[in-house]
Amino acid sequence: MLLEINDDNDERTLMVDVRDDQGDTPLHLALRNKNKKATELLLKYGVDPNSANLKGLTALHIVSQENERYDLAKVLFEICKQKNVTLRVDARDEFGDTPLHLALRSNNKRLVELLLRQGADVNLANEEGSTPLHIVPKTPDSYNLAKMLFEVCDDIGRLINVDAQDKLGNTALHYELKYACLGPRDLMELLLRRGADPNLANEDGSTLLHVLCDGLVQGRSLMKELFRICDDVGRWIDVNARDERGYTPLNLDVFWGWESDSFSLLIGRGADPSLANAHGWTPLHHICKRDETSFFDDETVQVFLEICDENDRTLPIDARNKDGDTPLLVALASGHLVEPLLRRGPDLSLANEEGSTPLHVICKREIEADVLAAKLFGICDEIELTVPIDARDKLGRTPLQWAVANLLPKTVDVLLDRGADLADFVFPTADYLAEDFLPEEPYDSRLNLKLKAASGVLVVVERLAERGYQLTQSDALIIATVFAEHGLFDESADLQVPWYDDEEIATRVETIEIRPDLSLRDLVQLRPEEAENVVEYSDYYEFARSHDFSAFPERYREVCGAHLCDTMCRGFLRRWAVYPFWELIQYRLPVEICETIVEQLTNRDLMNICLAAKGQSS
Template sequence: MKYGNKKVLELLLRSGADPNLANKKSETPLHLIAKGIYMEDDIVKIFFMTIDDIQQRLLIDALDGRSQTPLFWAVTYWNKKAVELLLKRGASPNLGDADGFAPLHILCCSNWDLVENFLKMNAEIGQTVNINIQTTAGNTPLHLAVSLGNEKVVELLLRQGADPNLANNDGDTALHLICKRYGDNDLMKILFEVCDQLKKKVQVDVRDQLGNTPLHWALFHGQKKEVEFLLKRGANPNACNSELVTPLHRIALRGMDDNLAEVFFAILVDLQLTVDIDAQDVFNNTPLHLALEHKHKQMSETLLRRGADPCVADEDGSTALHIICKGDDVNGLAKMFIKVLQQVRPIVHVDTQDNEGNTPLH
């Protein structure tokens, strides 16, 4: 086959040469055909005609050293002719390699028209493609398409029955991954619009392995548009993860001067939702504690003006004033703190003692 000798090829096959024998890489002739190495029309035609004529059994789903089938390689190189040929001869579209990657996973990393062609080819021969097939890491084709920001593929998969609520081994659904992406995109809009049309419910408060909801991640990454989408879809602004961290804790930790907190609060007011501004995590830290500890001045002021209680103590008994006094106050936290409290909360206990008996003055 390698040298294109058609007569010798036919002679060898008719003389009993095994078309299923593999080389040192565990590749059979079919693997090489799939990769496009032996794709001269006459050679491939003679190969299959002779196989059929002598009624030789062909291992159409033979595995190479990486547990990858000929179809896997044909899809990887998008050798369309080989893909069609293999599928018509019974190749399984759902076999995964050692990592569980099936042909559809590979295609979802490329153009939507390739995915569409592959699904169409299978439909024409009455073969079912598992649209929700998962890798060993639990990722579906939809997970991969979302991670790569492939909007057209995401829409196509959803319309073909992809489940938006399936989680991978980290507990991430498509919605989690959308919220973890940087940059502007319409993935969330597409997901909700298509699922609405198909009357398919999207779980907005689903939790990953650490208990984080999509809203936690959208806020952590400063995705304002996604935050608004989620809240309008019923996301819980007070949802806690496994460390009792709420979305507001996430904003406080982020602390960038990008008005994310104000956007968050404005949406809540518009939707008539309330947020527990003094929610405490497993260390009894409130969002205000975290904002002050990380010297996020604007965030700290926003929380105070929104009613955060400066007298709440963390697990060490430290109040907001203790935390300010422990730092070097490089950006005028203490000055801002006193000024804001004089306007919104005239009475503050300045002599509160922590667990060691220390006051802010100490």
């Protein structure tokens, strides 16, 4: 209305390019509010259509932001043409976006065509390096939008750079594959048929195949489509391209745990299963690694091996990564034997950078080490493969030493049954004996590992003794040192309290069986001398690892563990403290008298006597 009034009074001059605090002119506001009449009048009175606000937005940017402003865009172009004013169709906002970028984002096909026919540069990139074609795959109707874009450019003689790369090195085809799971996949075919290079890599070194194999849910079916289309248009795909981490598409595929169909497709197309990434991991390493994210099992390994055989692909089953680990070592470290791989005859003498052979790796595991060891020996017997049982790692330790250090009595039995050398056996030192059983915080009652550690140490010592090993005073000192490190007898002063009679725990103590003829209540009421005659170290060992013990209320679990440690260790400490005590008193009393004195001392005193004999008392 103001403009109409001014039209009747030519002596007044209106400031049509005045700006508000956002830098918007009246034209910006009229277009934003879709006021066609005000737009026409402002243009008639000479408003600058190329004026940009503080965000760099011109009139064309404003009309390109929404799908419903096409008519306003037409008005802009028509009136500017009448007034012989050139509209800057490639003006950039603060992000470097042109009106064409914005029109594509708003899926405004008619406006896209209008801008192109008015001279918009279809290859102009924004601050991120994105051309209009990069925008298309991220829109809901990407195929039809791209189809129209190409058709209009064909009609006006404009060439679209289909391989333009943004600042991340991604092409429109890279984004199409990333967003393909959100809608139809026709755009991939359109881009490839328009000449897009399937082997172009982004700044991470990822080609299209890398994108498809890098955890993309629909990557397998898209991969088949990619090969089909490239075959049809005569395009070769580099299936062995490496990204910046050295991963080939096959390596990525198995890293993410996809199915054998994709292995077969890639290997059938020439993927080399021997190629390793920058850390030396081959596809077979990844397949043999098992964790909570892995979908692989022995059947997958078998299928992978067969696929390689069918395609005459050489598979280095003893390939070593940068840590020196072979696929078999990787499998064993995650607790799996991978029988199909073992039956291929890998070299069991190969050691990693730590000097660990397969048997070393097994003996460093706490869970099912005996099962793995027995299975390893059994299969190797069948295929006549020798297991190096007394190999030493770079610390000079044998598998038997590791089995003892990790408190694995059943594994110790397996090794000794298989001929492990006990004659030259050296008992583990205190720095690694029961090392994995130390709590994260001192006296951590949540993780009461003391009973586990003490029973484990004593039961492996018992197994060694049964096979003829003579425990020495030096060995006993090592054990006393480990007991001290675990704070084994720090709660001894509280053991006079009849905790097992508390109402909360009494029934449970009564019903838990340590062995068929002995309940936990029976055991805790025995004197140590009595318990030594009826309970074996292995009974304590099994109870410490049982659900019955772990299910104890926390405050009772701590005191129960301390009570059982006191009972269990009494005989061992009493026997091995006599001579250190005799040494401490400088042999002034007969050994028999020393034995009598030792009988009267607490376990903590006995442990400290063993340590004091070597100047270690704390």
